[in-house]
Amino acid sequence: xxxxxxxxxxxxxxxxxxxxxxxxxxxxxxxLRAAILEGELAPGAQLVESALAxxxxxxxxxxxEALRQLVEEGLLVTVPYTGTHVISLxxxxxxxxxxxxxxxxxxxxxxxxxxxxxxxxxxxxxRNAALTACIDARDDAASILxxxxxxxxxxxxxxxxxxxxxxxxxxxxxxxxWAAHHRAHGTRGPRRDSHDSYVQAALGDDLQAMLAEISTxxxxxxxxxxxxxxxxxxxxPGAAS
Amino acid sequence: xxxxxxxxxxxxxxxxxxxxxxxxxxxxxxxLRAAILEGELAPGAQLVESALAxxxxxxxxxxxEALRQLVEEGLLVTVPYTGTHVISLxxxxxxxxxxxxxxxxxxxxxxxxxxxxxxxxxxxxxRNAALTACIDARDDAASILxxxxxxxxxxxxxxxxxxxxxxxxxxxxxxxxWAAHHRAHGTRGPRRDSHDSYVQAALGDDLQAMLAEISTxxxxxxxxxxxxxxxxxxxxPGAAS
DNA sequence: TGCGATTTGTCCGTATGTATT
DNA sequence: TAATACATACGGACAAATCGC
Numbered sequence: 001x002x003x004x005x006x007x008x009x010x011x012x013x014x015x016x017x018x019x020x021x022x023x024x025x026x027x028x029x030x031x032l033r034a035a036i037l038e039g040e041l042a043p044g045a046q047l048v049e050s051a052l053a054x055x056x057x058x059x060x061x062x063x064x065e066a067l068r069q070l071v072e073e074g075l076l077v078t079v080p081y082t083g084t085h086v087i088s089l090x091x092x093x094x095x096x097x098x099x100x101x102x103x104x105x106x107x108x109x110x111x112x113x114x115x116x117x118x119x120x121x122x123x124x125x126x127r128n129a130a131l132t133a134c135i136d137a138r139d140d141a142a143s144i145l146x147x148x149x150x151x152x153x154x155x156x157x158x159x160x161x162x163x164x165x166x167x168x169x170x171x172x173x174x175x176x177x178w179a180a181h182h183r184a185h186g187t188r189g190p191r192r193d194s195h196d197s198y199v200q201a202a203l204g205d206d207l208q209a210m211l212a213e214i215s216t217x218x219x220x221x222x223x224x225x226x227x228x229x230x231x232x233x234x235x236x237p238g239a240a241s
Numbered sequence: 242x243x244x245x246x247x248x249x250x251x252x253x254x255x256x257x258x259x260x261x262x263x264x265x266x267x268x269x270x271x272x273l274r275a276a277i278l279e280g281e282l283a284p285g286a287q288l289v290e291s292a293l294a295x296x297x298x299x300x301x302x303x304x305x306e307a308l309r310q311l312v313e314e315g316l317l318v319t320v321p322y323t324g325t326h327v328i329s330l331x332x333x334x335x336x337x338x339x340x341x342x343x344x345x346x347x348x349x350x351x352x353x354x355x356x357x358x359x360x361x362x363x364x365x366x367x368r369n370a371a372l373t374a375c376i377d378a379r380d381d382a383a384s385i386l387x388x389x390x391x392x393x394x395x396x397x398x399x400x401x402x403x404x405x406x407x408x409x410x411x412x413x414x415x416x417x418x419w420a421a422h423h424r425a426h427g428t429r430g431p432r433r434d435s436h437d438s439y440v441q442a443a444l445g446d447d448l449q450a451m452l453a454e455i456s457t458x459x460x461x462x463x464x465x466x467x468x469x470x471x472x473x474x475x476x477x478p479g480a481a482s
Numbered sequence: 483t484g485c486g487a488t489t490t491g492t493c494c495g496t497a498t499g500t501a502t503t
Numbered sequence: 504t505a506a507t508a509c510a511t512a513c514g515g516a517c518a519a520a521t522c523g524c
Contacts, residue, residue, distance in 0.1 A: 072313035
């Protein structure tokens, strides 16, 4: 691939909908979201408004609004008059995430199947190549993003905005879980060719085969992670700054 | 069930998770949500912070947080430095809502199928009876809520919290659309027995039949509403206070 | 083109409610 | 029971952006 950055948002079949004017709450929400999803703020960590306000050099007003937004996204939980914490996912939560993911992605392929064009196929191969490159480079953080990026393509191609919105929410939880999982157990280790059959089916002409592939592909992923979940972590995760 | 109120949250198979302590933003968000969903605030209507703050007798701080929450729920859209408005759904939006609904509800039945017990069956019949009662009483607003309540049961029974969360978001859009549709076209008019086959299938033992019923049942609903959407409204909706 | 009105965005200081110790 | 830490909320003020004239 010729594009330098593998993560820059340049999906072909999707249109940009909004140019979010620069507001503090937007900026703060973005930075906090990134900090949470990358594990800089570990699950369970408490977020103190005054400290964060000082850290981001804003007043508490915009910061509170950003927190509310992340709460609504499902990344934070807040108990009134007590505090807000990064959510910590249970085993059941992870099961729910994977089962929901299978449902949504099957639906996405049903919606996008007849809309696939050459741009879609090229982009699919490009993202798959990016993923394998990240895996080969042993860059786990990047491979997480690349895998989410790969799977995100079909949602973009579906043209279903409500579905995209739902996927975006699910994507955040997935990323959060994968990052925490990676920190706790070291390598996350998707096999290098684990997405080849996925991509092949997505390029093919058999929708039923694609749907079956999704179920087995993600069932494998769920099984794998659940296996890790039943074993205690190797090292206690450090506290957040 | 012997509880009198038809709308009080008393689902058997689901556990209450939080007792939302009374905060202003919570209270305001609830009231605003109700006002929007019941059509008191028509789609497209602008919400001015200062006016609302005066109306609810609170300062702008908590009010803004409530607005952010509703924005994240998808009921409001806000353009920075310009204003926040109640969303107005397009034809495509409604199509998306219905297709997503079919997907989610099929998934919900798959999850809940083996968990159905006598309490579930009793509750299903109770809610169906409540719905037909509202229809017979020509109470369209109540019948909207009753129909949402009926369909909500399977989500509660699924025990899938993430799915419930997603349904809750979709439910809001559905309610918003139905209310607006009802205001624009007069009666919404679901046939009195339109849910009988749904209930029968949900009580039966054939999951495949149930899934097929969902697709046809909601396909009918989507078709019906889309037919209305192609005709101009009988009267222009008035502005909100 | 500019100007003013409107609305949102942001900040600060302060007071109160709540939970934990 | 008191003290502390924190979230919640108020009110006023100003800055910034947008829109209509």
